[in-house]
Amino acid sequence: MTNKCYDVLKQISLMIVPIVAFLTSISEIWGWDYGVEVCASISAFGVLLGALLNISSHQYNKIAGSEEFEGSKGDEDV
Secondary structure, X not given: OOHXXXXXXXXXXXXHHHHHHHHHHOHHHXXXXXXXXXXXXXXXXHHHHHHHXXXXXXXXXXXXXXXXXXXXXXXXXX
């Protein structure tokens, strides 16, 4: 996953999904049809997206950390 793709998905998961979930959660108050189902589906999508981004971030940090460690082996002063 590219950094740009990650950043876009992160913004969607942190900003867009919660806002849409909030707006659909108030649909019950306004009497809109299927508000609860839509809100639950959007929230579930947000949880899935957050989990996938967390996995991606963990893998990236694991790879970046191992490259940093390998690159610094010869540079250390003893």
